[in-house]
């Protein structure tokens with residue numbers, strides 16, 4: 137499981153001190169499906185980056201099973217992320233010089249029991265775009281490539297920052313069923329930041345943030 | 360008004376021919392509030408880029424009042440856009456080396472009767488972030504800076520590609536009321552691409568796209 141203890145992140149810029157995370161405490165069980173909701177600027181992306189080792193806390197402890205993430209150096213964090221974690225970023229982060237299939241391939245190389253590339257591209261509806269480059273894709277198509285790349289290695293934990301923000305309702309449903317399947321069939325721990333409350337209804341628990349703090353943790357009884 | 364006549368955009372990549380826009384015909388009156396809906400990849404961003412002169416059609420004619428956009432060269436298009444049009448892009452496009460206030464300033468310089476910078480920052484809820492740089496902002500905060508930058512010059516026509524995609528419901532409402540005010544008080548023609556059907560309900564007309572074509576144009580009778 138994942139454990140956060142008194143996690144705080146402060147950004148200082150001259151006189152100004154911004155709290156992005158403030159004394160966050162949280163435990164997430166293996167295989168859980170968590171949704172994180174909260175207003176713009178409330179600390180969701182920062183919390184996700186800290187849990188996953190993409191960013192370091194100002195103070196506090198983060199552990200994933202036996203590994204203490206907050207004690208690792210850059211090299212250890214890179215190795216840990218590559219072997220265990222999948223990411224869908226808020227800004228897609230595709231490699232511009234690689235085409236769709238190659239971008240997904242990059243994610244696949246490090247998996248122990250990865251999916252086939254064509255299989256995941258089929259699941260996100262992009263099989264016939266596999267030879268295109270990111271600049272040749274619509275906003276939603278780029279977002280779906282980034283989803284395919286994260287899913288293909290069958291990671292232990294999937295971190296998704298607004299995975300359906302640029303997608304219409306239909307496409308969003310398809311993508312969410314891919315993520316749900318990962319969670320239900322492969323027991324991937326799934327953490328999704330979203331502004332879409334209907335995604336909240338699919339989760340085991342809903343974590344609400346406001347002004348850098350966890351203000352509510354709600355169990356979804358109807359699951 | 361804006362007029363599209365038989366506008367077509369084809370992308371060719373070796374053997375593959377992709378229609379992004381196919382024989383589009385459309386007229387938009389001055390001061391109209393138009394919403395463009397459609398699945399991911401249906402041609403919305405491409406259509407917007409062609410209407411606004413950011414991209415050129417493969418064939419067809421685009422005119423804005425007396426100006427024939429499709430006949431202009433790069434220099435004329437740049438001048439026309441700068442003097443008349445405001446843009447909110449799907450990917451924000453902020454200048455990374457300028458802070459929030461400076462990014463909005465860039466938009467203001469070219470206006471004939473622009474708003475005050477602090478006034479628009481207040482309207483999008485970012486007044487106390489005015490000295491931050493884009494990398495120091497959340498996804499939704501960056502989107503709101505790009506909104507402030509587009510609004511501040513009080514353009515004749517506003518093109519908005521998913522202006523609220525990264526925003527929570529509350530913040531999205533605030534931003535939409537800023538855009539509506541532009542349309543109602545200053546008679547700015549407002550064209551919004553969105554996946555949010557509730558924005559569709561605020562518009563004068565809804566244009567639906569599918570597979571590169573305009574498939575439906577619906578009047579909103581309750582306006």
Ligand SMILES: Nc1ncnc2c1ncn2[C@@H]1O[C@H](COP(=O)(O)OP(=O)(O)OP(=O)(O)O)[C@@H](O)[C@H]1O
Nearest residue numbers: 272273274275276370379399400401402403404405
């Ligand atoms: N430079 C290009 N080369 C080839 N195909 C392209 C290029 N640019 C866009 N396309 C294709 O044109 C189609 C329309 O793209 P567009 O960005 O207009 O879609 P959209 O409706 O804005 O989608 P979204 O809602 O996902 O942003 C897509 O199938 C896209 O892959």
Ligand SMILES: Nc1ncnc2c1ncn2[C@@H]1O[C@H](COP(=O)(O)OP(=O)(O)OP(=O)(O)O)[C@@H](O)[C@H]1O
Nearest residue numbers: 147156176177178179180181182495497498499500
């Ligand atoms: N490098 C930085 N320097 C200063 N402040 C920062 C920095 N990075 C983030 N912040 C601030 O930390 C706060 C939380 O940011 P974060 O990106 O986690 O928000 P978020 O909940 O993901 O918002 P959104 O829904 O808009 O994406 C924001 O107020 C942001 O301005």
Ligand SMILES: [Mg+2]
Nearest residue numbers: 181226497498
């Ligand atoms: Mg964020």
Ligand SMILES: [Mg+2]
Nearest residue numbers: 274275404449
């Ligand atoms: Mg688009």
